[in-house]
Amino acid sequence: MLIALLPGDGIGPEVIAQARRVLDVVVGDRLTYEEGLVGGAAYKAVGHPLPEATMEIARRADALLFGAVGDPDCDALERRLRPEQAILGLRAGLSLFANLRPAKLFPELADASALRPEVASAIDLVIVRETNGDVYFGEKGIRTNAAGRREGYDIMCYDEDEVSRIARVGFETARARRGKLCSVDKANVLETSQLWRDVVIEVSADYPDVQLSHMYVDNAAMQLVRNPGQFDVIVTGNLFGDILSDQASMCAGSIGMLPSATLDANNKGLYEPIHGSAPDIAGQGKANPLATILSAAMMLRYSLGLPAEADRIEAAVAKALAGGVRSPDLGGTHTTAQLGDAVLAAL
Amino acid sequence: MLIALLPGDGIGPEVIAQARRVLDVVVGDRLTYEEGLVGGAAYKAVGHPLPEATMEIARRADALLFGAVGDPDCDALERRLRPEQAILGLRAGLSLFANLRPAKLFPELADASALRPEVASAIDLVIVRETNGDVYFGEKGIRTNAAGRREGYDIMCYDEDEVSRIARVGFETARARRGKLCSVDKANVLETSQLWRDVVIEVSADYPDVQLSHMYVDNAAMQLVRNPGQFDVIVTGNLFGDILSDQASMCAGSIGMLPSATLDANNKGLYEPIHGSAPDIAGQGKANPLATILSAAMMLRYSLGLPAEADRIEAAVAKALAGGVRSPDLGGTHTTAQLGDAVLAAL
Numbered sequence: 001m002l003i004a005l006l007p008g009d010g011i012g013p014e015v016i017a018q019a020r021r022v023l024d025v026v027v028g029d030r031l032t033y034e035e036g037l038v039g040g041a042a043y044k045a046v047g048h049p050l051p052e053a054t055m056e057i058a059r060r061a062d063a064l065l066f067g068a069v070g071d072p073d074c075d076a077l078e079r080r081l082r083p084e085q086a087i088l089g090l091r092a093g094l095s096l097f098a099n100l101r102p103a104k105l106f107p108e109l110a111d112a113s114a115l116r117p118e119v120a121s122a123i124d125l126v127i128v129r130e131t132n133g134d135v136y137f138g139e140k141g142i143r144t145n146a147a148g149r150r151e152g153y154d155i156m157c158y159d160e161d162e163v164s165r166i167a168r169v170g171f172e173t174a175r176a177r178r179g180k181l182c183s184v185d186k187a188n189v190l191e192t193s194q195l196w197r198d199v200v201i202e203v204s205a206d207y208p209d210v211q212l213s214h215m216y217v218d219n220a221a222m223q224l225v226r227n228p229g230q231f232d233v234i235v236t237g238n239l240f241g242d243i244l245s246d247q248a249s250m251c252a253g254s255i256g257m258l259p260s261a262t263l264d265a266n267n268k269g270l271y272e273p274i275h276g277s278a279p280d281i282a283g284q285g286k287a288n289p290l291a292t293i294l295s296a297a298m299m300l301r302y303s304l305g306l307p308a309e310a311d312r313i314e315a316a317v318a319k320a321l322a323g324g325v326r327s328p329d330l331g332g333t334h335t336t337a338q339l340g341d342a343v344l345a346a347l
Numbered sequence: 348m349l350i351a352l353l354p355g356d357g358i359g360p361e362v363i364a365q366a367r368r369v370l371d372v373v374v375g376d377r378l379t380y381e382e383g384l385v386g387g388a389a390y391k392a393v394g395h396p397l398p399e400a401t402m403e404i405a406r407r408a409d410a411l412l413f414g415a416v417g418d419p420d421c422d423a424l425e426r427r428l429r430p431e432q433a434i435l436g437l438r439a440g441l442s443l444f445a446n447l448r449p450a451k452l453f454p455e456l457a458d459a460s461a462l463r464p465e466v467a468s469a470i471d472l473v474i475v476r477e478t479n480g481d482v483y484f485g486e487k488g489i490r491t492n493a494a495g496r497r498e499g500y501d502i503m504c505y506d507e508d509e510v511s512r513i514a515r516v517g518f519e520t521a522r523a524r525r526g527k528l529c530s531v532d533k534a535n536v537l538e539t540s541q542l543w544r545d546v547v548i549e550v551s552a553d554y555p556d557v558q559l560s561h562m563y564v565d566n567a568a569m570q571l572v573r574n575p576g577q578f579d580v581i582v583t584g585n586l587f588g589d590i591l592s593d594q595a596s597m598c599a600g601s602i603g604m605l606p607s608a609t610l611d612a613n614n615k616g617l618y619e620p621i622h623g624s625a626p627d628i629a630g631q632g633k634a635n636p637l638a639t640i641l642s643a644a645m646m647l648r649y650s651l652g653l654p655a656e657a658d659r660i661e662a663a664v665a666k667a668l669a670g671g672v673r674s675p676d677l678g679g680t681h682t683t684a685q686l687g688d689a690v691l692a693a694l
């Protein structure tokens with residue numbers, strides 16, 4: 001099976017290197033790798049954040065393991081050349097529409113959350129975020145309005161097929177967990193949300209065993225702080241999912257710990273840590289590789305049909321943490337490589 | 348000076364009644380009141396959530412004191428008749444564009460936040476949210492697309508005048524506080540945000556004494572959990588402000604404590620607690636009236652030029668809390684009226 005390895009910018013290469021060590025031990029030569037340039041690194045090398053050569057590898061691959069993109073040197077570039085376009089381009093170009101972000105506190109890290117331990121330790125949820133539509137991909141631009149003033153605009157929109165497709169992922173995910181799905185929208189203000197809610201309710205007829213609720217996004221942002229333990233699976237659109245999934249991750253402790261998957265309709269997926277490229281600590285051995293190692297485990301489970309191997313990696317991460325290894329984001333002083341070593345030792 | 352008193356739905360009338368008692372003691376007959384119907388209560392009485400008779404009072408008034416709107420009986424109504432339209436209609440109809448939401452933990456309530464006490468007690472911020480534009484008020488609807496499928500759409504947009512107007516409120520607010528302004532947008536994806544960021548930077552030339560920073564909304568949602576003490580003033584658009592201000596409020600403890608103001612260009616304003624109508628506890632004496640009493644204090648300060656009286660109310664609320672009075676949302680068993688009594692006693 002072929003893995004597209006996309007390290008990207010900042011701490012991306014460092015964390016990918018540790019995930020690669022773990023994969024080599026756990027699945028060895030059952031996987032082959034081709035490396036592609038993405039993000040600022042790709043722009044600097046070949047003038048585009050998502051070169052066609054990378055897309056070509058990504059199309060052929062069975063799964064993509066992605067580090068991070070983002071480079072302050074590229075901040076002044078026009079939007080289509082900025083590093084972030086790599087991730088948006090991969091999601092759109094490969095129809096990766098279902099972003100899954102589990103948020104769960106490792107009991108060993110109860111002290112790392114800004115939430116009270118009793119609130120944080122109750123977190124065990126998955127956010128299912130749509131990533132091919134919404135205001136991200138609608139028509140947009142800056143124009144001069146009737147009064148001669150500059151005006152920025154972006155069209156938010158979803159059609160019923162896009163909503164039902166992601167709703168089904170939400171229901172299936174809930175069915176495989178505790179059977180509770182909360183759909184988050186802003187139907188009291190947005191027509192896009194009204195259609196979203198209508199379609200989610202229609203789809204729910206096929207999932208009588210799943211308990212469906214609806215919540216406005218402002219309330220969801222409150223409830224994720226007040227009582228995140230109430231959620232099992234949250235399904236939401238691209239923009240609200242962007243905000244809530246980062247918030248939920250932080251409630252569950254360090255963002256250095258949390259993996260994500262973005263799947264197409266056939267479970268081909270892109271796997272990445274939810275943290276960014278962290279240019280301020282790049283190259284210093286301070287990055288926490290566990291989110292990327294856990295992303296590799298998700299890859300084995302969702303795209304490659306190797307659930308036992310995924311379990312093995314996750315157990316090793318828990319064991320490494322129990323053994324006391326801590327990167328700076330977790331309040332410790334261990335290096336990126338030392339965290340990798342600890343996981344390898346635990347395997 | 349004339350106050351439009353708009354109790355609304357659910358617990359609205361109960362909390363407004365307590366604020367009225369406090370105002371009677373503090374400013375007595377310097378204020379006169381006219382009551383108007385809003386929300387579900389107005390729909391049930393006269394068929395519209397924001398009747399022209401109410402708008403007429405609101406236009407004449409020097410300030411508006413608002414309870415809450417929202418009534419489950421109205422959930423199935425078409426959007427333009429739903430209770431929430433009252434608040435959107437007042438904001439639009441009276442050009443109330445600057446929503447100010449201070450979030451600060453009363454030291455007495457350090458235990459009420461889901462955040463660790465040391466994180467929560469550092470919160471002392473104001474969110475300045477634009478409330479006349481954005482995806483709230485752009486063209487919107489549900490249409491049939493080229494493929495014959497239902498599609499919901501909402502146009503997000505801001506012009507440079509709308510952005511500079513709210514940016515100035517942000518800079519002025521920061522200047523009167525600790526001199527730090529963080530503008531929140533999603534400029535890596537949205538053109539509306541790109542214009543927003545450009546204009547905020549242009550306006551910053553007039554405020555060299557204010558330290559300006561920019562943050563993406565997903566990161567802001569994280570940072571409000573991780574380290575909310577880093578913020579002084581946040582300025583943002585209508586949609587992001589809706590989400591972040593509710594989140595920030597919850598970080599600062601009970602939403603039963605937090606007031607808000609929404610001002611026009613001449614400091615005429617609508618004052619309301621940030622909590623909703625809470626139909627589940629309406630009429631049971633369980634509502635916390637302190638957010639509304641603190642909203643009344645903001646009204647005296649911002650719209651009525653009575654800062655000493657505002658200080659007096661705020662000090663009385665702190666004293667009442669120090670005396671141990673606690674409504675159910677604060678973990679106690681005191682009634683709405685008992686909280687009002689405690690504030691009156693402290694005055």
Ligand SMILES: CC(C)[C@H](C(=O)O)[C@@H](O)C(=O)O
Binds near residue numbers: 088565
């Ligand atoms: C980098 C950015 C375009 C991206 C997004 O907004 O989707 C990121 O925040 C994410 O959540 O993966």
Ligand SMILES: CC(C)[C@H](C(=O)O)[C@@H](O)C(=O)O
Binds near residue numbers: 218
């Ligand atoms: C009731 C609703 C329309 C409103 C909003 O979204 O602005 C509310 O959530 C608020 O924040 O005042």
